[in-house]
Amino acid sequence: MDFNFTPEQNEFREIFSRWVDKNLPSGFDPQKLSNFKSNQEWAFAYKEFQKRLFEAGYAAMHYPQEYGGQGRTLMEEVIVLQTLAAKCTELRTPGVITHGMAVPTIYVCGSEEQKKEFLPRIFNGDHIWCQGFSEPNAGSDVANVSTRAVLDGDHYIVNGQKVWTSFAHLADYGIMLVRTDTETLKHRGLSYLLMDMKAPGVEVRPIEQITGEAEFNEIFFEDVRVPVGLRVGEEGQGWRIAITTLMFERVLGDAVFASIYERNIGRLLNMARRTKRSGRPVIEDPVFRQQLAQAYIEVMALKYHGLRSLSGQIQGGIPGPEGSIGKLLWSEANQRIMENALGMQGPLGQVWKGLPGTGQDEFWQFGYLRSKGNTIEAGSSEIQRNIIGERVLGLPKDASRATTR
Amino acid sequence: MDIRLNEDQLEIARQARRFFENETPMKYVRAMFEDERGFTGEIWGKMAEMGWTAMRVPEAYGGLGMELIDLAVVMEEMGRAVVPGPFFSSALLAAEILMEAGSDSQK
Numbered sequence: 001m002d003f004n005f006t007p008e009q010n011e012f013r014e015i016f017s018r019w020v021d022k023n024l025p026s027g028f029d030p031q032k033l034s035n036f037k038s039n040q041e042w043a044f045a046y047k048e049f050q051k052r053l054f055e056a057g058y059a060a061m062h063y064p065q066e067y068g069g070q071g072r073t074l075m076e077e078v079i080v081l082q083t084l085a086a087k088c089t090e091l092r093t094p095g096v097i098t099h100g101m102a103v104p105t106i107y108v109c110g111s112e113e114q115k116k117e118f119l120p121r122i123f124n125g126d127h128i129w130c131q132g133f134s135e136p137n138a139g140s141d142v143a144n145v146s147t148r149a150v151l152d153g154d155h156y157i158v159n160g161q162k163v164w165t166s167f168a169h170l171a172d173y174g175i176m177l178v179r180t181d182t183e184t185l186k187h188r189g190l191s192y193l194l195m196d197m198k199a200p201g202v203e204v205r206p207i208e209q210i211t212g213e214a215e216f217n218e219i220f221f222e223d224v225r226v227p228v229g230l231r232v233g234e235e236g237q238g239w240r241i242a243i244t245t246l247m248f249e250r251v252l253g254d255a256v257f258a259s260i261y262e263r264n265i266g267r268l269l270n271m272a273r274r275t276k277r278s279g280r281p282v283i284e285d286p287v288f289r290q291q292l293a294q295a296y297i298e299v300m301a302l303k304y305h306g307l308r309s310l311s312g313q314i315q316g317g318i319p320g321p322e323g324s325i326g327k328l329l330w331s332e333a334n335q336r337i338m339e340n341a342l343g344m345q346g347p348l349g350q351v352w353k354g355l356p357g358t359g360q361d362e363f364w365q366f367g368y369l370r371s372k373g374n375t376i377e378a379g380s381s382e383i384q385r386n387i388i389g390e391r392v393l394g395l396p397k398d399a400s401r402a403t404t405r
Numbered sequence: 406m407d408i409r410l411n412e413d414q415l416e417i418a419r420q421a422r423r424f425f426e427n428e429t430p431m432k433y434v435r436a437m438f439e440d441e442r443g444f445t446g447e448i449w450g451k452m453a454e455m456g457w458t459a460m461r462v463p464e465a466y467g468g469l470g471m472e473l474i475d476l477a478v479v480m481e482e483m484g485r486a487v488v489p490g491p492f493f494s495s496a497l498l499a500a501e502i503l504m505e506a507g508s509d510s511q512k
Contacts, residue, residue: 307408311409
């Protein structure tokens with residue numbers, strides 16, 4: 001069990017870390033909850049920074065040079081992503097679906113033309129992507145997707161609706177799961193389309209969340225024309241492509257999340273040192289100390305789970321359903337950590353946006369509210385447990401999810 | 406960086422699993438629950454023959470000089486088969502303490 005990074009990898013981490021410190025946009029404060037006044041400003045900042053990464057040779061580290069990547073190792077990619085996650089999460093967020101989902105889909109399952117057309121413009125910061133899976137009648141049961149794509153000559157005509165689409169309001173393109181066949185088994189009638197979000201007939205409506213933000217959207221498609229050449233894979237392969245790319249996405253996702261949570265633990269401990277309850281620092285209270293230790297344990301479990309998955313993928317393995325463990329870990333651990341953090345702040349924990357002069361850190365308020373979505377999004381906890389049970393432990397299938405027409 | 410078990414370690418685990426399935430099935434485990442000593446000399450001898458009691462003893466003292474992770478892999482399989490006996494106190498604790506702090510004559 002070799003936990004060590006090579007001297008070259010450690011040196012690379014050092015060099016890149018210094019580069020990031022020198023190249024963050026002026027005025028950007030990683031401690032602030034929100035550095036941008038509008039979504040447009042936020043999207044622009046992401047694109048600008050991605051462009052800087054690209055020009056400095058740090059974008060798409062492990063993707064081949066023929067698609068605009070650096071042709072380096074997966075480990076260097078992980079080092080880059082982890083460093084960015086720890087130093088400037090907000091600057092990277094608009095690209096989360098782009099890099100986490102669109103890139104693996106196009107790279108693993110796209111045609112040569114699609115890869116050459118779209119990957120370079122993602123890596124150089126030109127494009128932001130969204131992903132359309134969920135619909136009002138298709139959430140955990142993704143196979144229920146009914147947004148219809150009908151072949152008309154050399155185009156598909158798309159009609160329907162998506163919901164909970166992250167960053168659709170910022171996106172240039174979207175990967176859309178659509179139904180091309182209504183006669184066959186539900187999950188066999190799905191296909192994947194690469195859609196221009198500025199095409200006529202595409203309407204995006206933001207959904208406001210409990211945090212006051214609008215990360216998610218509804219998308220309405222009215223007779224949107226998508227060229228057949230922008231279908232990924234064959235008709236009917238949509239389901240399999242979706243599963244494959246979800247698994248690739250999990251490995252890098254776990255490595256990045258571990259970085260964010262390690263940083264959050266540091267922040268939590270600082271808050272626990274500064275905050276006093278009944279006259280003494282939270283960090284001296286026996287009950288809160290138990291919670292802090294538990295939080296640390298869970299973050300370390302996530303970290304080593306991530307390293308194990310990464311070890312497998314670096315040696316050329318294909319990621320599998322064990323990725324669900326990571327998703328379950330980070331989502332549920334995050335909710336516990338956020339809830340405990342509010343408890344540590346006491347009555348002040350209930351104040352949204354913070355009272356001036358109290359030193360109260362509104363990071364935890366926002367985090368607590370936002371964390372409620374963690375166990376629903378990206379595959380609910382129930383679905384993750386089904387996957388772990390059925391596909392990792394080999395338990396009998398959930399009877400209610402037998403394939404139906 | 407690769408934190409997975411390597412092929413040698415996986416093979417040790419497979420061997421251990423087979424051994425416990427064959428030599429110490431649940432019938433044996435339940436019988437030992439009632440037994441005064443809690444393990445048989447025969448089984449202990451067989452485990453010694455597998456080399457497991459010698460794993461953490463250096464070669465200079467007649468052992469196999471293997472890594473803690475190799476022993477851990479065997480013990481994981483023992484846990485899975487709930488095998489009773491003084492393996493932990495002997496092969497791990499006693500061996501480690503003697504090597505860490507024992508005098509030459511004690512070793």
